Amino acid sequence: RLNTWESLTTGIAQQAKGVIAPKEKTPFITFVLGGPGSGKGTQCIKIVETFGFAHLSAGDLLRREIASKSADGAMILNTIKEGKIVPSQVTVKLIQKEMELSDNHKFLIDGFPRTEENRVSFEQILSEWQSQIGVEPNVVLFFDCPEEEMVKRVLNRNEGRVDDNLETIKKRLTVFQALSLPVINYYSEKGKLYTIKAIGTEDEIFEQVRPIFAAFEVCSQTVG
Numbered sequence: 001r002l003n004t005w006e007s008l009t010t011g012i013a014q015q016a017k018g019v020i021a022p023k024e025k026t027p028f029i030t031f032v033l034g035g036p037g038s039g040k041g042t043q044c045i046k047i048v049e050t051f052g053f054a055h056l057s058a059g060d061l062l063r064r065e066i067a068s069k070s071a072d073g074a075m076i077l078n079t080i081k082e083g084k085i086v087p088s089q090v091t092v093k094l095i096q097k098e099m100e101l102s103d104n105h106k107f108l109i110d111g112f113p114r115t116e117e118n119r120v121s122f123e124q125i126l127s128e129w130q131s132q133i134g135v136e137p138n139v140v141l142f143f144d145c146p147e148e149e150m151v152k153r154v155l156n157r158n159e160g161r162v163d164d165n166l167e168t169i170k171k172r173l174t175v176f177q178a179l180s181l182p183v184i185n186y187y188s189e190k191g192k193l194y195t196i197k198a199i200g201t202e203d204e205i206f207e208q209v210r211p212i213f214a215a216f217e218v219c220s221q222t223v224g
């Protein structure tokens with residue numbers, strides 16, 4: 001099989017000839033952003049079930065590195081315990097690898113980019129892969145949730161995470177405000193941001209998410 005990035009360039013050539021094979025599609029990239037406990041992972045599962053995306057959770061990829069005892073494992077563990085942000089090159093490399101291994105062309109990138117530096121590093125990778133197309137994600141979801149609700153959810157999460165304690169949550173909320181909100185504002189100005197009011201039941205929240213992707217499905221059917 002061709003990987004997505006090769007498919008992209010051959011896809012362009014084939015589009016010009018008026019033939020396009022079903023598997024050879026331009027990548028569709030969604031960033032899923034929001035504070036700790038805002039429900040990103042929970043809603044990603046529903047998006048995967050309904051719209052067939054590949055789910056890439058940056059936090060899960062980092063925790064997998066820790067578990068695999070890789071060279072960066074100890075550094076990643078300390079960074080997560082402190083609620084700080086792992087160096088972009090480490091996270092971007094993990095995401096890039098997952099995208100290259102995937103047969104899917106629709107990606108949900110959950111919990112990334114968390115800083116402007118993260119965003120720029122990833123866009124550099126995208127621009128190397130697909131210089132003609134541009135380097136922007138197609139959709140950026142923002143799960144907007146009150147802090148007290150996020151704290152309550154994280155303290156009840158029960159996944160045994162080293163960062164799900166009150167002390168680390170406070171640090172993560174500060175990092176979110178200072179470093180992640182600028183990324184959200186950037187995409188808002190670009191007109192890419194879809195803000196979801198992330199309170200209510202999981203199903204109620206998904207009913208805000210569904211029409212966003214449903215609209216893109218209709219688009220791709222019309223064009224493709």
Ligand SMILES: Nc1ncnc2c1ncn2[C@@H]1O[C@H](COP(=O)(O)OP(=O)(O)O)[C@@H](O)[C@H]1O
Pocket residue numbers: 034035036037038039040041042043153154156157158198199200201202205
């Ligand atoms: N709408 C919701 N109402 C109440 N609890 C929720 C809701 N959505 C998710 N949760 C729970 O809150 C916790 C955090 O959700 P999660 O999806 O892991 O958030 P994030 O990935 O943004 O940190 C989990 O225990 C999850 O089961």
Ligand SMILES: O=c1ccn([C@@H]2O[C@H](COP(=O)(O)OP(=O)(O)O)[C@@H](O)[C@H]2O)c(=O)[nH]1
Pocket residue numbers: 034035036037040041058059060062079080081083084085086087091110111112113114118163172
């Ligand atoms: O791009 C990323 C994503 C996550 N993290 C680290 O991993 C932790 C957990 O991230 P995750 O997305 O799993 O947390 P969530 O927001 O889902 O609670 C964060 O607090 C950061 O320390 C990071 O450094 N860079």
Ligand SMILES: [Mg+2]
Pocket residue numbers: 040041057059111
């Ligand atoms: Mg999560």
